[in-house]
Amino acid sequence: MEQSRTEIKITGFGGQGVILAAYIIGKAAALFDKKEATLTQSFGPEARGGACSAQMVISNSKVLYPYVKRPQILVCLSQEAYNKFEPELISGGLLIIEKDLVKPKPAENGIQLLAIPATRIAEELGRRMVLNIVTVGFFTAVADVVGEEAVRGAIKDSVPKGTEDLNLKAFERGFQYGKNLREHGE
Amino acid sequence: MKADPKGVLTGEHYLDGDFACAEGALAAGCRFFAGYPITPSTEVAERFSERIPEVGGIFIQMEDEMASMNAILGASWGGVKTMTSTSGPGFSLMMENIGLGAMMEVPCVVVNVQRGGPSTGLPTMVGQADMMQARWGSHGDYEIIALSPNSPQECFYVAIEAFNLAEKYRVPVFIMMDECVGHMTEKVIIPPAEEIELYPRRLTNSPPAEYLPYMPEDDLVPSMIIAGQGYKIHTTGLTHDERGYPVMTAEAQEKLVHRLINKIRLNADHIIHIEEEDTEGAEVVVVSYGISSRVALAAIDEARAAGIRVGRLRLITVWPFPEKRIRELAPKVKAFVVPEINYGQMVLEVERCAAGQAKTILVSHGGGDVHNPQDILEAIKESIK
Structure with missing residues (x-):
């Protein structure tokens, strides 16, 4: 029987690094936190530019059913992805959005809504493309499913050589933003 | 090696x-x-x-x-x-x-x-x-x-x-x-x-003058050569003799094609790799492979929790099909449940080998998604009625 199964969906548009963000979280859980982490992703022409998603199941025992139909944690980095995937989120779930790119409707069903201007922070760091790693940092701080050291390790292992420092900086910025939001609110 | x-x-x-x-x-x-x-x-x-x-x-x-x-x-x-x-x-x-x-x-x-x-x-x-x-x-x-x-x-x-x-x-x-x-x-x-243990290429010990490319060894498999190392051989899609030369006769066909089939069939016990759990004493056995075998596990766990004695047999080798094992299990179980993402393929083999001694129930799925474990659970429950 699967124990303590956490279902996560990370969504956005093609090119935002959604898949790499999920890969890093999964790798952190599987290789560094020593949990089971199964990542599946929607592929193909329909994913380029349009809404794309990565599905992640993290568990203390072997993952049997690999897909995520009703995520407990949903990350939306684009409006289109929000429109498409928000209805899947379970009541009481955690919704993480890109603050400048997603205009959410009022949260209901006990859904906890947290927002981060990940793109803006990435631009401040000089490279817009690290917005996914900023988001990973934020996710790590607010979601309580992967350890922060585990994620740092997974980032170092996964990003292109020579970009480790930039990506770790991006992680710290997202992580701190999440920590502050948690401790002090908006 | x-x-x-x-x-x-x-x-x-x-x-x-x-x-x-x-x-x-x-x-x-x-x-x-x-x-x-x-x-x-x-x-x-x-x-x-x-x-x-x-x-x-x-x-x-x-x-x-x-x-x-x-x-x-x-x-x-x-x-x-x-x-x-x-x-x-x-x-x-x-x-x-x-x-x-x-x-x-x-x-x-x-x-x-x-x-x-x-x-x-x-x-x-x-x-x-x-x-x-x-x-x-x-x-x-x-x-x-x-x-x-x-x-x-x-x-x-x-x-x-x-x-x-x-x-x-x-x-x-x-x-x-x-x-x-x-x-x-x-x-x-x-x-x-x-x-990691590897099986090396079966290279011949015979000198080029004596080598016959399709002369089988005891396990019906002939030994091979490497092209360009002095062995002049002929190999073809036509029915051929031990030299590899075409021979268009029923006798040559019987000798060659029967051996191609028997080298797998007669060695099936050495080839077949299956995973079994709780099949002894089971009233229903779920036979599955690939992703369906994982999704089935979620259903099997639930069925067991409901008190049903469910065994599982996972095909890691799908061909040759483990027919001997299905034949052994058939008289001992009420049913085989076979989830697969098609409208009935490997289930035909299960049914053939069960030979009417146990029910065979297909849980089909047309593709584009995996099964809902609930559908497999329902089939397990249905199978023992």
Whole structure:
């Protein structure tokens, strides 16, 4: 029987690094936190530019059913992805959005809504493309499913050589933003 | 013999099934890959092309799948372990030369990461509907070996097993993955090279003047040569004698084709690899493979919690089919439940071997998604009524 199964969906548009963000979280859980982490992703022409998603199941025992139909944690980095995937989120779930790119409707069903201007922070760091790693940092701080050291390790292992420092900086910025939001609110 | 450490990426990785399959092939000593990219198998080729310069060997992106299949047959005669990977439409194109590989007895591995079909179907989504094509897709009578992994970790090991079987029985071996397992990323542990046991090419001890390319050994498999090393041989898709020369008679056909079939059938006990749990004393046994076997586990857990004695039999080898084991179980169980992502393929084999002694219930799915475990649970409950 699967124990303590956490279902996560990370969504956005093609090119935002959604898949790499999920890969890093999964790798952190599987290789560094020593949990089971199964990542599946929607592929193909329909994913380029349009809404794309990565599905992640993290568990203390072997993952049997690999897909995520009703995520407990949903990350939306684009409006289109929000429109498409928000209805899947379970009541009481955690919704993480890109603050400048997603205009959410009022949260209901006990859904906890947290927002981060990940793109803006990435631009401040000089490279817009690290917005996914900023988001990973934020996710790590607010979601309580992967350890922060585990994620740092997974980032170092996964990003292109020579970009480790930039990506770790991006992680710290997202992580701190999440920590502050948690401790002090908006 | 042990694996060459050069090809073995020892350590803990987070890989998808396609990548893990390519790593398994490299660990098994595969040094020639010819293929044509097609979703959802492209990552097998991608990984191989990325790794092969470090390891030494050849990667060729071919003009199509027919040429890919021919290239791996030719390269195998050149003395290397060879592989190609594809999905349904490409698998169909390979069929003619898969028959040639069976007839010329060429060790090689063909990966089919199955997507929804028929035709171009669902390029990016899961299917398991090429299982009978793997068995019967090329014309004529022959036997092949096919394996089906259910996790990225198992993709790694099954790839090694596929190469060992291809070399031992001199036959094309299929790795029948599905899109879900191919595109699923999980932890994959790659062991040190010295823990990986490989079956070497069966090279002849005979001098060139005495060598007969199709003279079988005791296990019905002939030994091989490497092209260009002084052995002048003839190999053909036509029915041939021990010298490899065409002989157009019923007697030659019986001798050759019966041996091609028997080298697999009579060695089936050595080839078949299945996983069983709680089949003794079970009232129902779930027979499954690939991703369906994992989804089925979720249903089996629930059925057991409801007090039903459920066993499970997982096909890692799908061909040759483990008919002896199904025949043994049939009189002892009420039913076999067979979930697969098609409208009934491997279930036909289960039904044939059950021979009316146990009910056989198919839980079908047309593809594009995996089963809802609830559907399998319902079938288990229904099966014991």
